[in-house]
Amino acid sequence: MAKDSDFLVQMNDIYIEGRSDETWMPIINGVDLTLRRGEVLGLIGESGAGKSTLGLAAMGFCRDGVRISGGEVYFDGIDLLAAGASAKRNLLGKRIAYVAQSAAASFNPAHRLIDQHTEAPIRHGVMSRAESEKDGMELYQRLRLPNPDEIGFRYPHQVSGGQLQRAMTAMAMSCRPDLIIFDEPTTALDVTTQIEVLASIRDIVAQFNTAAIYITHDLAVVAQMADRIKVLLKGDEVEEADTRTMLTDPKEDYTKSLWAVRAFQRPQKPAVLSGATPVISVKNVTAAYGPVPVLNDVSFDIHEGRTVAVVGESGSGKSTAARCITGLLPPKQGSIEFEGQALPSDYRRRNRMQLRQAQMIYQMADTALNPRKTIGEIIGRPVQFYMGLTGAAKRKRVEELLDEIELPAHQYIDRLPSELSGGQKQRIGIARALAAEPKFIICDEVTSALDQLVAEGILRLLARLQDDLKLSYMFITHDLATVRSIADEVVVMKDGRVVEQGPKSEMFQPPHHAYTDLLLSSVPEMDPDWLTKLLAERGIENIGDAAVTKMS
Amino acid sequence: MSRSLVVPAIALLFTVIVLVDFVMGIGVLWYLYAVLQILMVPFELMTTATAPMVAVLGGWKWIVYLALLCVGGYGFRAVGQRLTKNRPFYRDMPFSVALGYVFAATLIVVVLLNYSRSFSTLGGMPDSYFFFRSALHFLVLSSVAAVLFRQFGCMVGTASTRKLFRQMPATASFGILIIICYAIAAIFAPMIAPHGQETIFPRANIIPLVPEAMGGDPAFPLGTDQIGRDILSRLIYGAQNTVGIAFVTTVLAFFLGVTGGFLAAVLRGWVDQVLSRLVDVLMAIPALIFSLLLITAASSLFSGTGLTWAMIVIIAVIDSTRVFRLSRAVGMNIVVMDYIEASRLRGEGVGYMIFREILPNATAPLLAEFGLRFCFVFLTIAALSFLGLGIQPPLADWGTMVKDLGQFVNYAAFLPQYAMLPLLPAGAIALLTVAVNFVVDWMLQRSSGLKE
Structure with a gap:
């Protein structure tokens, strides 16, 4: 095989297998990948497509229980699959670096940032400790971390998630590697934080002419970052092209379907009749966890058959508002009314009918379903508990509910949650809520853990159920694309207060409250020039956390 | 491998120390000395080969032995790399691992050498290799039995049990085999x-495992004790009494501990406080002294x-405090899950x-704890x-038997x-x-997905 010196990374016909249930299952089936110096390649695909596995294989590394069963990996002419442990040790950390999805989980909480930063340069003999610390502070400055001279001496828990992700990028840069692999570095972040991290990653990669593999499932993000995009589906390459061609003129049907996801949008509903009694009415609620105030005089109404989206970044009090409605956190002041009547503030003092009316669908379907119960038991329990159905009648109702969520009953009723995919689990969560035959459902970030195609399916299902059953939704989310597709009304929250609320059509039209405007402008668009334009328009000081700090 | 051996090794050492030490009145140091002796064997073997050197070096011979071992390890790795043309196994082998292989190989050679020597004991002389040989026989036999039992398990039973046996390490199948034998x-x-x-038979103190001419009796293969009771029968009945009572006690301890622990985890507040402080008080007193x-x-x-029965209840209550602690901790982790919140809201x-x-979500850690607690x-x-x-x-019990046969x-x-009797x-x-x-360790590994 010719080793073209133009290419920094060259992976030929890679096959990767994973050990599962005593056999080797294919994960990657013969994918080629090449990367020139200074080039950024975006890898996209849904979960399970093998993006991360392929990214790690570019370092010659496999996770436990995974093996590279065929193909070749060359890094700058070095055959990584044949190289010994010591040869690889010289490359990893020094010439190849890795930025993980969760910086909070990847930093060692017992050491200061700067000590972790300097470890690789000292180990590899690139720099002395003093040099590396100085260089670290310079990198922190370039990544626009606040107080760059001082922040490195903090422990990981003392800085915010976005700052930690940037510190991790700085750490990856510490030896000035030729290649960095970014594995979903912004997936766990808020939109306003994400934009800042994106801008700084893009800058620093360009400044040092570093090649990068950027793994993500968010198309709009990859459009900003990558020069070329490779689309993976179940371990096969679907297509590869440079970013602009890919966005404007995708060849394959699968790619087109990915691009089309963001097109789903429900028609605007007519305005609510004035004087109609809302299903749920939150009235001047103030709540606190112990002495820490979380909600401050929050009021909003949710009408029959309507979806109210509550948006805001983490810590803004969206989920706490839901906890107040369900009664898990009794408010200090104010009340929750259901169809005009005040509900007891503590869920333990509500009766079954009151509990039945407000159901919840959770973000993480994994923890929301008892892993030791079959689907039939999970959905059957509320049927039996509230409706008093048993035996054949109960089973019939469960089958109806499974039909409702578009899963064939005979196939799924006896399965365990672990035997379902993420989207299917979320559907079971919906069915469990429907089993109580409620009027009102709280959807807490129900799509944020899902791939876009799957998430769209869930949104369409929720929309159809709303139309059929006249349900009201409180839709907690930080994803404005979701808001745009499903909401009727929007409530924007910040620091436990409602900063703005109104019908969706008004919310997406200027003029906005400054914070709403920031939220809206931070949502990445499918235009490769979006980030550049935004930075030119607003300036680096007026996006992300920096802007939020200015505001308060 | 190390983790799975440490716990049973400690348990074994603990048992031996507690039960045999009392009898022999020698103390822990003797055992440490014995362990050291075993570790020194490979060096002693080398003594014959290096006798002239030892004569010169005297007390410094240990350093020479260690150096030899290091050279051996280095050579083993180098030869391995040369012969296999740098296979990753040899290529990336750390020096300490190579050293371990060489040490283990030396140990095996010594064991085999001693075993071959053990048959050349002169007739009429006391058999000084008796314990060594018995231990080795037992080790080999039980390994073979464990592997055969696993093979057997792979061939019969339902698809899922067959799969279970296929993925099982030999230690676990050995454990299961032994537990089945004890249960039977x-x-x-x-x-x-x-x-x-x-x-009680008229002939007391029959010598075990020897022909009639030497004072044995085929009707009593393991001999009789001081007052003429058959030791084999008492050992078998001992399983019924000791194991049966321990099982009942553990089940009772778990019923108390798990119920209390989960109640504390679910209800929190004053229930948790009262139960936890009560358990703290009980745990503050050393368990054995308290019982x-x-x-x-x-x-x-x-x-x-x-x-x-009083003993069963007393030990169960004292041991349930440990179970309470565990199930409360496990329960706390489960209670924060969304599906518990969903059922609360229901x-x-x-x-x-x-x-x-x-x-149902706590069975894995609780089962593991059940094994240890048992x-x-x-x-x-x-x-x-x-x-x-x-x-x-007069109920037969292993603890009492150790005491009675100790002399x-x-x-x-x-x-x-004869000396083997209290050891049985x-x-x-x-x-x-x-x-x-062994079984608990395997179950823990299965439930937690830990890899060796």
């Missing part, structure tokens, strides 16, 4: 045992079977939440019986078959402890 012995003791546990105290007090109220009662939502209870009962407070004669250890130098019940206790730990 305990349940069918009256049918298996050649004599009754209380029957001794309570059983002594109970012995003035009950006698015979009543005292045994309005479910405490009983449903504990037994239907939490318990061992501890079992050892406590054996220790209490050894002290004369546990299972009361025979003094025969070790000239009649090892002690070994029975140790073997079950090890077997249970």
Whole structure:
């Protein structure tokens, strides 16, 4: 095989297998990948497509229980699959670096940032400790971390998630590697934080002419970052092209379907009749966890058959508002009314009918379903508990509910949650809520853990159920694309207060409250020039956390 | 491998120390010395080869041995790399690992050498290799039995049990085999045992495992004790008494501990406070001393079977404090899950939440704890019986047997078959402890997905 010196990374016909249930299952089936110096390649695909596995294989590394069963990996002419442990040790950390999805989980909480930063340069003999610390502070400055001279001496828990992700990028840069692999570095972040991290990653990669593999499932993000995009589906390459061609003129049907996801949008509903009694009415609620105030005089109404989206970044009090409605956190002041009547503030003092009316669908379907119960038991329990159905009648109702969520009953009723995919689990969560035959459902970030195609399916299902059953939704989310597709009304929250609320059509039209405007402008668009334009328009000081700090 | 061996090794050492030390009155140091002796064997072997050098070096010979071992390790790795053309296994082998291989190989050679020597003992002389040979035979036999049992398990049964056996390490299949054997012995003791546990025969002190000419008796393969009871039968009945009582006690301890722990986790608040502080108070008193105290007090109220039941309850209550701690911690982790919140919001009662939502998700850690707890209870009962407070004669019990037969250890130098007698019940206790730990370790690994 010719080793073209133009290419920094060259992976030929890679096959990767994973050990599962005593056999080797294919994960990657013969994918080629090449990367020139200074080039950024975006890898996209849904979960399970093998993006991360392929990214790690570019370092010659496999996770436990995974093996590279065929193909070749060359890094700058070095055959990584044949190289010994010591040869690889010289490359990893020094010439190849890795930025993980969760910086909070990847930093060692017992050491200061700067000590972790300097470890690789000292180990590899690139720099002395003093040099590396100085260089670290310079990198922190370039990544626009606040107080760059001082922040490195903090422990990981003392800085915010976005700052930690940037510190991790700085750490990856510490030896000035030729290649960095970014594995979903912004997936766990808020939109306003994400934009800042994106801008700084893009800058620093360009400044040092570093090649990068950027793994993500968010198309709009990859459009900003990558020069070329490779689309993976179940371990096969679907297509590869440079970013602009890919966005404007995708060849394959699968790619087109990915691009089309963001097109789903429900028609605007007519305005609510004035004087109609809302299903749920939150009235001047103030709540606190112990002495820490979380909600401050929050009021909003949710009408029959309507979806109210509550948006805001983490810590803004969206989920706490839901906890107040369900009664898990009794408010200090104010009340929750259901169809005009005040509900007891503590869920333990509500009766079954009151509990039945407000159901919840959770973000993480994994923890929301008892892993030791079959689907039939999970959905059957509320049927039996509230409706008093048993035996054949109960089973019939469960089958109806499974039909409702578009899963064939005979196939799924006896399965365990672990035997379902993420989207299917979320559907079971919906069915469990429907089993109580409620009027009102709280959807807490129900799509944020899902791939876009799957998430769209869930949104369409929720929309159809709303139309059929006249349900009201409180839709907690930080994803404005979701808001745009499903909401009727929007409530924007910040620091436990409602900063703005109104019908969706008004919310997406200027003029906005400054914070709403920031939220809206931070949502990445499918235009490769979006980030550049935004930075030119607003300036680096007026996006992300920096802007939020200015505001308060 | 190291983790799976450490726990049973400690348990074994603990048992041996507790039960045999009392008898021999020698103390822990002797065992440490014995362990050191075993470790020194490879060096001693080298002595013959390096005798002239030793004569010159004298006390510095250890350094030479260590150097030899290092050279051996280095050479082994180098040769391996050369011969296999740098296979990753040899290429990336750290020096310490190579050293370990060479040390293990030396040890195996020494063991085989000693084994071959053990048959050349002169007739009429005491067999000084008796214990070494028996231990080696037992090790080989049990390994073969474990592998065969696993093969057997792979071929019969349903698809899922066959899969279970295929993925099972040999240690676990050994553990399961031993537990099955103990269970059979305990349940069918009256049918298996050649004599009754209380029957006294006229001939006492029959020597085990020797032909009639030397004072043995084929009707009593393991001989008889000082008052003429058949030791084999008492060992088998001992399984019924010791293991059965330990099992009942552990089940009771778990019922109390798990219920309390989950209640505390679900209800929190004052229930948690009251239960936890109560448990703290009980745990503050050393367990063995506390149970001794309570059983002594109970012995003035009950006698015979009543005292045994009192002992069961006392040990169960004391051990349930540990179970409470664990199940409260496990329960706390499960209670924060969204599906528990969903069932709270549905309005479910405490009983449903504990037994239907939490318990099925806590089975793995609780089962593992059950295995360990069973061992501890079992050892406590054996220790209490050894002290004369546990299972009361004439019922056969391993702890009491160790105590009664203890003096025979003094025969070790000239009649090892005799000296073996107290080691049989002690070994029975140790073997079950090890077997249970093997199984528990395997279950823990399966449930947590830990890799070696």
